[in-house]
Amino acid sequence: MNPRLTVVTAGRVLRQVLRDRRTLALMLVVPVVLMCLLAWIYADGPLFERVGPTLLTVFPFVVMFVVTSVATLRERTSGTLERLLTTPMGKGDLVLGYALAFGLLAVVQGVLVTTVSVWLLGLDTAASSVWLVLVVVASGVLGTSLGLLASAFAATEFQAVQLMPATVLPQFLLCGLLVPRDQLPRALELVSDVLPLSYVVDAATAVAGQVQPRADLATPLLVIAGWILVALVLGSLTLRRRTP
Amino acid sequence: MIDAVEVEGLRVVRGGRLVLPGLDLQVPAGQIVGLLGPSGGGKSTVMRAVVGVQRVDAGRVEVLGLPAGHPDLRHRVGYVTQAPSVYGDLTVAENVLHFARLLGVRDSASAAREAIERVDLTSHARSRTDALSGGQRSRASLAAALVGRPELLVLDEPTVGLDPVLRRDLWALFRQLADDGVTLLISSHVMDEASRCDRLVLLREGQVLADETPTALLERTGAADAEGAFLFLVDGAAT
Numbered sequence: 001m002n003p004r005l006t007v008v009t010a011g012r013v014l015r016q017v018l019r020d021r022r023t024l025a026l027m028l029v030v031p032v033v034l035m036c037l038l039a040w041i042y043a044d045g046p047l048f049e050r051v052g053p054t055l056l057t058v059f060p061f062v063v064m065f066v067v068t069s070v071a072t073l074r075e076r077t078s079g080t081l082e083r084l085l086t087t088p089m090g091k092g093d094l095v096l097g098y099a100l101a102f103g104l105l106a107v108v109q110g111v112l113v114t115t116v117s118v119w120l121l122g123l124d125t126a127a128s129s130v131w132l133v134l135v136v137v138a139s140g141v142l143g144t145s146l147g148l149l150a151s152a153f154a155a156t157e158f159q160a161v162q163l164m165p166a167t168v169l170p171q172f173l174l175c176g177l178l179v180p181r182d183q184l185p186r187a188l189e190l191v192s193d194v195l196p197l198s199y200v201v202d203a204a205t206a207v208a209g210q211v212q213p214r215a216d217l218a219t220p221l222l223v224i225a226g227w228i229l230v231a232l233v234l235g236s237l238t239l240r241r242r243t244p
Numbered sequence: 245m246i247d248a249v250e251v252e253g254l255r256v257v258r259g260g261r262l263v264l265p266g267l268d269l270q271v272p273a274g275q276i277v278g279l280l281g282p283s284g285g286g287k288s289t290v291m292r293a294v295v296g297v298q299r300v301d302a303g304r305v306e307v308l309g310l311p312a313g314h315p316d317l318r319h320r321v322g323y324v325t326q327a328p329s330v331y332g333d334l335t336v337a338e339n340v341l342h343f344a345r346l347l348g349v350r351d352s353a354s355a356a357r358e359a360i361e362r363v364d365l366t367s368h369a370r371s372r373t374d375a376l377s378g379g380q381r382s383r384a385s386l387a388a389a390l391v392g393r394p395e396l397l398v399l400d401e402p403t404v405g406l407d408p409v410l411r412r413d414l415w416a417l418f419r420q421l422a423d424d425g426v427t428l429l430i431s432s433h434v435m436d437e438a439s440r441c442d443r444l445v446l447l448r449e450g451q452v453l454a455d456e457t458p459t460a461l462l463e464r465t466g467a468a469d470a471e472g473a474f475l476f477l478v479d480g481a482a483t
Binding site: 012016019020078079082083084085088089241242243 | 258259295296297300313318321323327328330331332334342343346347348388
């Protein structure tokens with residue numbers, strides 16, 4: 001592994017994304033629009049306060065998952081991956097380069113959508129908004145890492161997009177948004193205990209309900225960090241220099 | 245003579261099909277070796293094995309004295325795939341510069357400019373590669389390999405879709421590189437490019453039909469050109 005190659009890769013990926021207006025819009029504008037819609041739907045009730053913080057963290061997760069998995073797959077299918085792997089580039093350099101580029105975009109996305117939600121839409125959390133930004137960004141980076149890993153299981157961009165409903169929607173049902181996780185049937189609760197999105201929701205709940213969320217944030221943030229690490233390591237292990 | 249590439253008993257099965265049953269091949273250093281034959285004959289598989297991206301079932305592939313795919317070879321071997329492998333949403337200059345940086349080329353900007361000039365794409369350096377013609381894109385892909393100044397260049401059908409003038413210019417470039425000491429392994433299914441090579445390897449269904457100089461091949465088969473020699477050898481093998 002070589003940090004220089006990671007940075008060169010991240011720079012190249014960023015350049016590609018910045019040139020692609022529609023992808024940029026999907027990443028930065030779509031979560032904002034969704035939050036505006038949500039505020040509008042719940043205009044006359046307390047529900048925006050209740051589900052707002054959770055959905056604010058779920059949207060970036062989903063968007064970053066899709067964008068990253070398709071972008072990574074393009075590398076795999078365009079022949080450039082085979083070429084890259086004949087250069088001094090390590091598999092870890094490539095995966096980290098992608099993670100760094102999309103991670104930076106996730107930071108921009110997280111700051112933007114949280115700012116709009118808090119100051120424009122009046123989303124109120126017990127804890128400071130800084131904690132909210134942190135959780136939103138962590139969720140976006142988690143989506144990026146899982147998207148990187150997921151792209152290994154798709155052969156075409158068409159399949160990569162289909163992975164989203166297959167892997168994200170079940171997590172959405174079990175993450176505690178519809179029914180709190182401790183009230184789920186025992187078997188489902190155990191499943192939700194290992195799914196990464198559950199911890200994003202746990203973290204969002206802590207920020208929404210507690211003035212000092214630090215203690216309750218520690219476990220979910222650690223689990224999220226662990227998932228990010230595992231996804232990146234597995235993602236680079238799925239790259240093969242030699243293929244059949 | 246030292247061999248830049250030595251292949252011994254290479255056996256490759258792809259998707260349940262035996263592509264190479266046991267191939268032997270030598271590429272002498274500093275020469276242009278043409279790998280000729282119909283598509284599906286195993287040319288690309290041989291090249292992928294030489295650059296170390298092909299999973300092989302048996303055999304030995306040695307490149308510049310090291311096993312193929314060795315980390316030390318990644319600076320020294322340039323590989324251009326049949327389908328141009330460049331980023332369509334980046335310009336020619338950005339693509340070539342990217343590979344220069346990955347290869348750790350010193351003064352990467354001027355190295356990139358020079359490589360682009362060598363493939364005659366300077367006027368298109370600032371165009372996105374997905375806006376280029378097929379021939380231009382494959383030259384951009386070639387420039388990305390040249391920029392690292394490799395000792396061995398493995399080129400899979402580099403002249404497909406090029407007009408005769410460009411083809412002539414590229415072969416002149418290949419000759420110039422060989423004169424500078426670079427070894428080139430070039431595949432083609434265009435038989436009339438055979439005369440430009442120092443050695444020819446005729447490959448059909450994973451078997452080497454001939455491995456000799458163009459002159460020797462024509463003398464031995466009594467054919468007027470490589471195409472005739474190829475037909476002669478195929479007919480001879482059939483009877």
